[in-house]
Amino acid sequence: MGGYTLIENAPLVARNTMRVAARAKLLAEIRDATKLPELLDFPAIRNGRLFVLGEGSNILLTGDVDGTVLAMETRGVHVEQDGDVARIAVAAGERWDDFVRWTLGQGFAGLENLILIPGTVGAAPIQNIGAYGTEVAEFIESVEAWDLVERKVVTLDHGACAFAYRDSLFKRNPNRFIVTAVRFALPRSHALRLDYAGIREELERMGVEKPAPFHVAEAVVHLRTRKLPDPAVIGNAGSFFKNPIVAAAQGEALKREHAELVAWPGANARWKLSAAWLIEAAGFKGMREGDAGISNRHALVLVNHGKASGQELWAFAQRVIEGVQARFGVRLEPEPMIVGG
CATH class of the missing domain: 3.30.43.10 (Uridine Diphospho-n-acetylenolpyruvylglucosamine Reductase, domain 2)
Structure with missing residues (x-):
């Protein structure tokens, strides 16, 4: 057909x-x-x-x-130059990492911190993927989708997509939209994000004094490769748990009790806590039950050591969630979608 x-x-x-x-x-x-x-x-x-x-x-x-x-499995990239900004329409089936590398090769900036994230371009806005201080939503101008309710193609501008931390209109309405294309606005010049999770230190190790976007991308590749297990080697979905966001009062109380807690005070009297720190401090890093476990390389990563079923992996993830809540009074949420039978 x-x-x-x-x-x-x-x-x-x-x-x-x-x-x-x-x-x-x-x-x-x-x-x-x-x-x-x-x-x-x-x-x-x-x-x-x-x-x-x-x-x-x-x-x-x-x-x-x-x-x-x-x-x-759709393919296609269409570029319109608008001064120092490129407006790029990308088919949903394109591989995300391939697209990021292409943008860097074309001299466009903005997506360098998001290199090496697995998945497709169409999935990027659904999850509002993010890494190393950058979220994809910042560079999305609009999303084209098939609306299953209205039975027509719709174009949703940035505001209509209702992006939030690892969230969007599409994630909150999983039975409504099929993303068919994403339109990005990427600048030729953009302030580099260097103050997150060891990027500056990695650039120093690389001997780079005046970094360009492709240098930052290379540093992120080094960091991700060292920290995160390769799905081709051991089954995983990258970061499985979201960093929890709590009221400032709770964050401050936890910090007083646990001085080593990794946390980032944010806006609206909220704090973002490091889920990796909480999981490791609760004793789950490297733990394993049968073929389900938490990576010994990164506490955020749920891994399938062999032939664990989805139910076994989810049961282990829930054990981690319950263990962290019992220890710190903070409930973790999964980052991936949990799809039942």
């Missing part, structure tokens, strides 16, 4: 970076976004559950998917 392929009882183990051996009742691989209305009108798809999948780097499958998994 033109523009898409349908596969029944499709294995998903190679389509999620946690390497969970789940299956989909129906897998629809779509290569042409204009074919979405036709595809979604199939009775088997229209009357059942629909789940959109990118590279599967931000999900935990806790069972088989009794419905249709829609894999966005």
Whole structure:
């Protein structure tokens, strides 16, 4: 069929970076976004559950998917130059890391701190991906999506996307929108973010005195490679737990009790706490039950050492959440989507 392929009882183990051996009742691989209305009108798809999948780097499958998994495999990058700003429309199926590297090669700035994050461009606004002091929302001008309720293509500007920390309108309405393209506004020149998680120290190790965006990207690659386990080697979805945000009074009380606590006072009398510090201090870093565990390299990373099921991984994650809450009175939340059977 033109523009898409349908596969029944499709294995998903190679389509999620946690390497969970789940299956989909129906897998629809779509290569042409204009074919979405036709595809979604199939009775088997229209009357059942629909789940959109990118590279599967931000999900935990806790069972088989009794419905249709829609894999966005669209491609395309279109650039319009507007003075010192490039407006770039990118198809949802493009790989995020490939796009970041392309922007750096073109001399555009802004996304350098977000290099080496797995996943697709279409997934980036849903999660409002962020790393090393940068969130993607800062550079998103608009998002094009298929609205499943209105049954039409819609373009949502930056404000309508309602971006927040690891959150967006799309994440809060998972059954409403299918992201088909993202439009970025990237400058030629942008103030570099160097004050987060060892970037300056890494640049010094590299012998760089006057960093450019590509230097920052290289430093981030070094840092991520050292800290985070490779999904190709051991199943994981990167950072599994969000950094919790608490009232300033609670943050201050915790800091008085635990002087080593890593925390960042923020706006609106709120503090962001380091989930990694909380997990490690609660004794979970490197812990393992069967094939489910927490990485010994980074306490934020839930790992599949072999053939752990999604239910086993989720049960272990809940044990971590409950352990941190019992120790510090702070409840962690998962960063990936938890997709049940």
